[in-house]
Amino acid sequence: MSKKNKEPETINHNQERLEKAEFYILNQRFSEAIKTLKAVMAAKDATPHAHYIYGLALEGSNQQEEAKKHFRKVLELDPDHAEAREHLDRLIG
Amino acid sequence: MPKIFAVVGLGTFGSAVALELAKRGYEVFACDRDSDKIEELGSELANAVELDATDEKSLRDAGLDEVDTALVSFGDSIADSLLVTMLLKEIGVREVVVKVSDERHARLVKRIGADRVIYPERDMAVRLVENLLSPRIFEFIELSDEYNLVEIAAPKKMIGKKLAGLNLRKRFDVNVIAIKSKIPVVNKKGVPDIEEKINIAPGAEDEIREGDNLIILGKEKDITKLKKM
Numbered sequence: 001m002s003k004k005n006k007e008p009e010t011i012n013h014n015q016e017r018l019e020k021a022e023f024y025i026l027n028q029r030f031s032e033a034i035k036t037l038k039a040v041m042a043a044k045d046a047t048p049h050a051h052y053i054y055g056l057a058l059e060g061s062n063q064q065e066e067a068k069k070h071f072r073k074v075l076e077l078d079p080d081h082a083e084a085r086e087h088l089d090r091l092i093g
Numbered sequence: 094m095p096k097i098f099a100v101v102g103l104g105t106f107g108s109a110v111a112l113e114l115a116k117r118g119y120e121v122f123a124c125d126r127d128s129d130k131i132e133e134l135g136s137e138l139a140n141a142v143e144l145d146a147t148d149e150k151s152l153r154d155a156g157l158d159e160v161d162t163a164l165v166s167f168g169d170s171i172a173d174s175l176l177v178t179m180l181l182k183e184i185g186v187r188e189v190v191v192k193v194s195d196e197r198h199a200r201l202v203k204r205i206g207a208d209r210v211i212y213p214e215r216d217m218a219v220r221l222v223e224n225l226l227s228p229r230i231f232e233f234i235e236l237s238d239e240y241n242l243v244e245i246a247a248p249k250k251m252i253g254k255k256l257a258g259l260n261l262r263k264r265f266d267v268n269v270i271a272i273k274s275k276i277p278v279v280n281k282k283g284v285p286d287i288e289e290k291i292n293i294a295p296g297a298e299d300e301i302r303e304g305d306n307l308i309i310l311g312k313e314k315d316i317t318k319l320k321k322m
Binding site: 022025026027028029030031052053056059060061062083 | 246275276277279280284285286287302303304306
């Protein structure tokens with residue numbers, strides 16, 4: 001399989017993982033959301049939304065320091081991301 | 094009748110207290126001898142007055158003899174803090190709360206009639222040290238030499254269990270005063286989010302969920318044992 005054909009597949013997999021992680025978060029299963037997103041976050045081109053969802057899962061499981069890193073990353077990629085700004089402000093205190 | 098407050102000394106702490114009281118709908122007399130500070134807060138506080146609080150007549154003229162509770166918040170002058178505390182008691186303020194800068198200051202204001210002494214820098218330092226040494230302690234209040242009120246992340250072994258089954262009072266001699274939970278929601282834009290909800294005085298049937306923080310009352314040694322669970 002050529003590299004070109006592989007790319008959409010990866011995107012689809014990541015989208016599926018993201019949706020799955022959102023499902024876990026909405027069911028208060030933060031650790032499972034973190035596990036699900038690990039592969040997505042390993043890629044250097046994770047989207048602001050992926051960082052936000054990962055940050056949310058980390059905050060949910062009381063890993064505040066790690067959560068802050070990802071909310072900061074969201075704001076680096078999208079300075080107008082209101083939700084990430086709110087969570088980061090809350091965690092900084 | 095709602096309480097009337099006064100804040101004397103509008104440094105960072107005094108201003109924050111005055112603004113928070115006003116935000117919550119209380120009448121607040123905010124006083125300072127520095128006209129710049131009055132000007133700065135004038136737009137946010139209806140009763141911001143420039144006055145020398147060490148002068149009894151000025152205090153009466155400004156109506157401070159009618160307030161229920163006054164906070165004396167001077168940053169650098171212990172002498173002014175003592176004099177104003179004494180004057181406020183003399184003109185009939187029922188409760189005088191004094192912000193102090195050290196132990197000696199605290200001893201002196203207590204002797205001249207302060208009803209309550211607060212030491213924000215020291216209290217914050219103790220909380221910060223607790224938090225730095227145990228990052229999973231989110232809040233710490235020393236109630237006595239023996240008893241503390243702490244907010245900790247629920248240990249993993251508790252997750253999915255009901256308080257009745259955990260039997261924390263019998264096993265660790267601690268009481269769970271409240272549970273703070275992270276409740277998932279979907280916001281107006283359709284984006285997942287989490288909100289913090291607090292369950293005060295939780296019942297035996299309440300279950301500990303992932304991400305919960307427990308607010309616990311107990312002795313330090315017992316809380317330490319519980320954290321290792």
